[in-house]
Amino acid sequence: MHPQTLAGVVLPVTALLYGWLGVRRRRPRRQRYRATVRRLPVPAGDPYRAAACESWWPEDDTQAAASQLLLEGLATVNHRGNLSLTPAGADPARTAGHPLPDALLAALRRRTAPATLGSIELRDTAFRTTREEFRSAWRTRVRATAARGGPGRPATTGVYLLLAEMVFTVFALAGLAPRGPVQGWVVAATGLALVAQIVWFPLYARSRRRSGPTAIPHVTLPGPRHPALAELARRDPLSTDRLRVSRLRTRRGRNRGRPRRRTTTGAAGGPADGGQTGGG
Structure with missing residues (x-):
């Protein structure tokens, strides 16, 4: 040749x-x-599953759980984005009927002051664990499909x-x-x-490992809106906007919705609670 x-x-x-x-x-x-x-x-039977896998932030499962709590009168949100329990929400016998809103309701009950949704999602370990367990089945399914492809x-x-x-x-x-x-x-x-x-062969094998099913990130796609999000937007658009503010804020303020710590009595005989002076 x-x-x-x-x-x-x-x-x-x-x-x-x-x-x-x-x-x-x-x-x-x-x-x-x-x-x-x-x-x-599309996952059927559970709108939270669809919201977890096919919705853009903040129209995801966390936002839907907060919307459901507001719709059922278990929580309220103020103009600063602070979530507070209502008397019905503070009742331990009341539930939202789903693991995600129940986990968010339990997180609010653990707080001694109103808290933002962003703070709960960032700092509440129990809520994050419940949310990850709820999403793990879907991630496993996606990775298995990617491996078969x-x-x-x-x-x-x-x-x-x-x-x-x-x-x-x-x-x-x-x-x-x-x-x-x-x-x-x-x-x-x-x-x-x-x-x-x-x-070229080892370079191609390395490229497949980097983009394989174990390397797939958890991202979301635009999809059908959760019914709780749509209903809250129709019934109370102001609360919908406040929930977005609540999701963006990770600090409530001085207390941040965490348990308050009592100060001990100082050597000079100061008060035991927050430094307030007593009369007499």
């Missing part, structure tokens, strides 16, 4: 391999995740064709006798392209 003919096959194949690898690396992992999610059926028959056929091309190139290079410096440079370039094709 003529050296120029062999190079005209090997060099374009090498360029195509690395070009495709570069496009794959530039494709965001979130885009690959969304393509995986779109192959799954690995290389199919076309990709396997392409690998076999590439291996056949590489074997053919090796034997062709072994039988070539370059004549002159031009053919010598052509043969050298073909050999370097063959080495690059061999190096």
Whole structure:
């Protein structure tokens, strides 16, 4: 085979391999995740499951849980975004009927002062644990679907064709006798392209590991709005806006909704509660 003919096959194949690898690396992992999610059926029977996997923040399951508490009269939110329990919400016998709003209700009951939704989500370990357990089943399902969506028959056929091309190139290079410096440079370039094709395999395997199902982040997609969010927006748009403010705020103020600490009596005989002076 003529050296120029062999190079005209090997060099374009090498360029195509690395070009495709570069496009794959530039494709965001979130885009690959969304393509995986779109192959799954929408979770049925539990609107919180759908809100957890197919809604943009802050229209997610946490916001829906807070909306349900407000709709059922178990909590209120003021203009600063502080959530407070109502007398019905403070009753231990009352529940919201779902693990997520119940966990949020329990978090409010653990506080001695009103707290923002952002503070609870950031600092309340029990609420975060319940929320992660609720979402874990969906994440496992997405990753299993992504694992099943690995290389199919076309990709396997392409690998076999590439291996056949590489074997053919090796034997062709072994039988070539370059004549002159031009053919010598052509043969050298073909050999370097063959080495690059061999190096391409571990690079491709590394790219698959980085973008595989275990590396998929938990991102959300625009989807159907939770009924509690839609109902609260229709019935009380002001409370909907206040919940957004509550989600953004992670600090309530001095107390931040945490239990108050009593100060001990000082050596000078000061008061025991907050430094207030008594009469007498």
